[in-house]
Amino acid sequence: MASHGFYSKSQASCIGVALLFCTSLVIPSFAEPERLEHPAKGDGSLSCLVVGDWGRRGFYNQSHVAFQMGKIGEKLDIDFVVSTGDNFYDNGLTGLNDQAFEESFTKIYTATSLQKQWYSVLGNHDYRGDVEAQVHPALRMVDSRWLCLRSFILNAEIAGFFFVDTTPFVNDYFTDMDHTYDWRGVTPRKAYLDSLLKDLETALSGSTERWKIVVGHHAIKSAGYHGDTKELNDLLLPMLKAYNVDMYVNGHDHCLEHISSLDSPIQYLTSGAGSKAWRGDLNQHYEEDDLRFFYDGQGFMSVQLTKNDAGITFYNAFGKILHEWKALKELHSAV
Template identity: 65%
Template sequence: MVSLWNKTMIATLMFTALLSCCVFPSTAELPRFDHKAKADGSLSFLVVGDWGRRGGYNQTEVAYQMGIIGEELDIDFIISTGDNFYDNGLTGVDDAAFFESFVNIYTAPALHKQWYNVLGNHDYRGDVEAQLSPILREIDSRWLCLRSFIVDAEIAEFIFVDTTPFVDKYFTDPEDDVYDWSGIRPRQNYIANLQNDVDSALRESTSKWKIVVGHHTIKSAGSHGNTHELALQLLPILEANKVDLYINGHDHCLEHISSSDSGIQYLTSGGGSKAWRGDVSWWNPMEMKLYYDGQGFMSVQITKTEVDIAFYDAFGNVLHKWSTSKQLYAAV
């Protein structure tokens, strides 16, 4: 009989081999994955965040509607913006919450596509390595969670950023919460390396559309509001590299802020389960395109020249649509 230790080592080696196949030469140190677009060059995906509550707080209803919309749009993958398992992440790779909050909830055929996941602050309260473990991919092949990584989908490049280590209060004022900082310290080195890697990846990108995904807000009128550390340490990199979309969770709402300072669209999809917090800060109505204090999710459809975004509530109703386009220049 193969021991659990040997199984773990075998799984780890298999995952390392998978990464080796997917990583391409780059000055950035972030793991890199290819995800092919459709035959016509288009791409579509759903975004959901702050969901892992064993089906409670309308998580099941949101998942059901995601299945319907995912089928209609013939989605290519799903993005999770973090806080994947409440309240305190996973206790290990054998935690039943992985089944109760993920495997047994997102059962629709359309949702049996690749899931690209980032960590949220609640995930850091548990065993972080469990969510990163290749063992979970053996249990459910849809699952892919790394601290930070790149997905190259031909017409769009996605940079997934581990935002929790940027936030000071988790280190200076943890209250009763305990965070798993293994792999993070020394913290300032971790952040500096990540900033360099994100900047390098964005500068090297030749994709038509540049999209950055993180758990924490940069701009938000929700209960958490702006994340000042990201505004200081990450936003200048996004602006300098002309990022098109910044997608996040953290605030348990659906939100679209169109920046008047740059071309970045700030898109919050944190309504995967518990929401309706009832508090919203004033925001310039010229920038605020949507604020919905409830459950739901978001869809994104991309072609070489256009991005179409839609937000849905827990009943599948469309709350907001937005589109933008870029001219397609012929090669000289």
């Protein structure tokens, strides 16, 4: 055995390997977000539906919302569907063979117009299950529409969609003693969030798309039950303002909601009413920004874009239009 602080060559080699292994555990290298492309229509326009907090095997009016999504999707000739997370209740998927995938997704969204690509982020309820299963490519063999990743970038020609994994931002989930979360691929948390924010900033700063739309599960601004997410206001919002993001789209609060920022062009849009909603959810004292619309029932949202204008429409579970908003890109103002 070596003494006086010196080691044999074989011992030094073993220690070097051990240090390398420990370093790789402490300072992991997180993969850059995947970059995907989806073409716009021949005339350069783009349309999609947005739904969140839906996966309940058709219950709580999920089937009614899905039926109306099919009708509106056909009318608008949508290009794809965006899911804002909490895709499978109450505790995500148990694995690749969980029947909840087909019973809450494939067998519910059956309309011809909805047989388009679905781009999905994870919600906090999804993190209570097997996250690796929900983001696994094998699910695309079960239903080719399904595409769910932690964070990714979608180039849709006139619009860039930036999907952000917001659950790891929220401090409370890491001290929640009542539920178990699947943090594989997320720890160490600080390194994961630093990497995510760095990659997002790179993507936003390099974006040349006409419209910039960021999608996450948790709200930045909300007058609903959960309200604003402090961690996103602190860490994410300054970046969205700095790079002139047009819309932040989320779920989490089980309602439909439109808030306009008072100090930037950002529109905060909540579409988390795909199934179970919370009656009487509105925080009557919400005055931080301009609350344009709030609905505490089930429904979904559509987004229609051209090079120069945007249109947002909210629908209830009967397909009735509840709220519309339009904006001209040049003016950065609503009409």
